[in-house]
Amino acid sequence: MPALSPTETAGTDPSRPLGGRTAFLTGAAGGIGRAIARDLLAAGAKVVLADRDGAAAAALAADLGAPAFPLTLDIDDGPAVGRCLEGLPEAFSAIDILVNNAGHDIGGRTRFDLGSADDWSAIVHTNLIGTMRVTRAILPGMIARRRGDLLFMSSISAIRMVPDQAPYSASKAGIHMLADILRGELAETPLRVTEILPGLTRTGIVAARHRGDEEAARRYFERFGMALEPEDVSRCALFALSQPPHVQLAQLFVVPANRW
Template sequence: MSDTAQPEVVLLTGAAGGMGTAIAEALVASGRKVVLADREEAAVRDLAARLGDRAVALVLDITDDRAVDACVDALPDGFRPIDTLINNAGHDIGGRKRFDLGSADDWSNIIRTNLMGLMRVTRAVLPSMVARDKGHIVNMSSINAVRIVPDMAPYSASKAGVRMFTETIRGELAETAVRVTEVLPGLTRTGIISRRYRGDEEQTRAYFEQFRMALDPADVARCILFALDQPPHVQIAEITVLPLNRW
């Protein structure tokens, strides 16, 4: 964490999910203040209450354009301006199907959340960072952005879009002090798989059992903290984090 008079303020989307919760816990433990953004109101408010006065809940669906555009102005005093944005929200609901067999609505919703929602939140936050010549954008991508995984075309396309978006804005912001980081995790034990199968726990169990290894959300959270904790002149452009095969 940088040496500033006030704690850094982080806006974290998808905060109430498994990955988001691990990231939020790590951020608060590091002394930062966190705006916990999630569309699941009860879950995000419970998380904020558990994390204490360094966290505040923001009920936000990142596919709601008007709500996203107004989200920064809705924040209480002490939780703005935003120093760091972590774009973590995303899903694969209806996924893991051959493209022609899946639902066009499911495919559209995946892209709208994982890519368009991420871009919209970034647009809401970034101008203030540029004006202050200070800030950090962390985009959660995936190993799917760089490796072909059959039956995951929409999800992989959304994450490949996140990768190109991240690289492009990093180039656009090269003459500013705003840092931009992409995180590409491999398979991680989070609720995204259960939600993909709309709560079918048997399918979820079978999915994980076919692999010998998986990351825990805390593993990814540590990588994010590593990027955030670098000196201001150091930009971690991307981090790929994979589990070892032996576990």
């Protein structure tokens, strides 16, 4: 009997379903990124912690311990993304799991005609174009090895009309369609494509949206009264990645329940 590939053996140890696999995680130092990094390592994966804040990525790697490798990477920097695999140690160079998590909404939650065109461009450039660049850099290796998972962190805003959120929603709608099309293009390969669409999640994205105003973030979350935690979203990611190789979870919608 031929030996099974790492993807085919995933899930044989219930306590470490991702054992033997290597993940590349963008936005690793943020709230959802940190939660996913911890869960990936607990599930047995090696993890490249990619983040534009190199010091934060290094601190996270030191906190998590081996096998985590910090990588300073700004996904807006096309040439740097194109070289992102070159500086990795050999043990981390064959990527089995790509988690496209990096993104922002700086300057967002503003009526379109009142906001800054530069802010709008930056949101789309990071969230959509940056995600496309990272995927383009890593996908060919997965296809060549005939194994891999592409996981896209989208948003419920990709499919719902949310006033004052046009650039962010447009960027996430682009990710939504990108994931759908890649799933079709890769249908004759063993690769899987999963899109996670979370609702409001208690992360630093709201404070960053208001350029570091923590009080504005507090008022925002207080206004809604309910939100997911980063760990809730991470559990969805690990659930998808831990499925048997013949099971592909195309989309996962996760929204908070009203507890009040």
